[in-house]
Amino acid sequence: MMVPFDVQVADLHGFEREVGVRLADAISGSGVSRVVLLSGLNAHLKMGTSLGAAEMEDRLETLGLPELVHLRAGFFNENFVKGMGFLQQAETGVFATPFRGDLPMPLIAAGDIGVRAAELLAADDWPGDRVIELHGGGYYTLAEATAILGRAIGRDVAYQTVSYDDARAGMLQVACRPASSRR
Structure with missing residues (x-):
C-alpha cells in the first residue's frame, strides 16, 4: 500500500x-x-x-x-518524466526542481x-x-541525472534549483496537460 x-x-x-x-x-x-x-x-x-x-x-x-x-x-526514475516534466523542460535547455543538484541520491x-x-x-x-x-x-546528483537524460534525448540540458513555489507551478502545468501532450 x-x-x-x-x-x-x-x-x-x-x-x-x-x-x-x-x-x-x-x-x-x-x-x-x-x-x-x-x-x-x-x-x-x-x-x-x-x-x-x-x-x-x-x-x-x-x-x-x-x-x-x-x-x-529512493527517488523514482519515473519522476523525471511523469512528475517533473523532464521532456517539456528539456526543450528549454534547463531542468529545474526545488532540490539541490549536487547531493547524490539513490535512483x-x-x-x-x-x-x-x-x-x-x-x-x-x-x-x-x-x-x-x-x-x-546507483547514486546520482540531479545535475548528473539531468546530463545523462539530456544526452539520451540528444540535448544539452542544464540543471537549476528553483523555489518550491516555482517548482510546484511547473509540476501543476505538466499535470494539467492532456496525457497525449505529455509525451
Missing part, C-alpha cells in the same frame, strides 16, 4: 493524513495481517516530502500488525520496487526488519 502524492491538492500533508487514516481504518477492520507500505527513504526525518510517509509508518505501527514492512525507496525504477513488494508479500519467511531500504542501481 501507499499514500499517493498529489501535487494538485492545496494542502498535501492534510491530504496525506486524510488518506492515511482511511487506509489504516480499512486495514484495521479487514483482518489483514501482512502489509508492505511503500514509504520514503527519508521517512525517519519526519519532514518535507517524506512527512506523509513517516506519519503512515507511525499509523500502521499502532495497529500491531504481525507482518509489517516499510519499504523506504530506483518503480518496477524494481514492485518486484520487491511482491516478493515480500509472497514470502514464506517474513523478514525480521520492519524497515527495508531500496536504493536502486
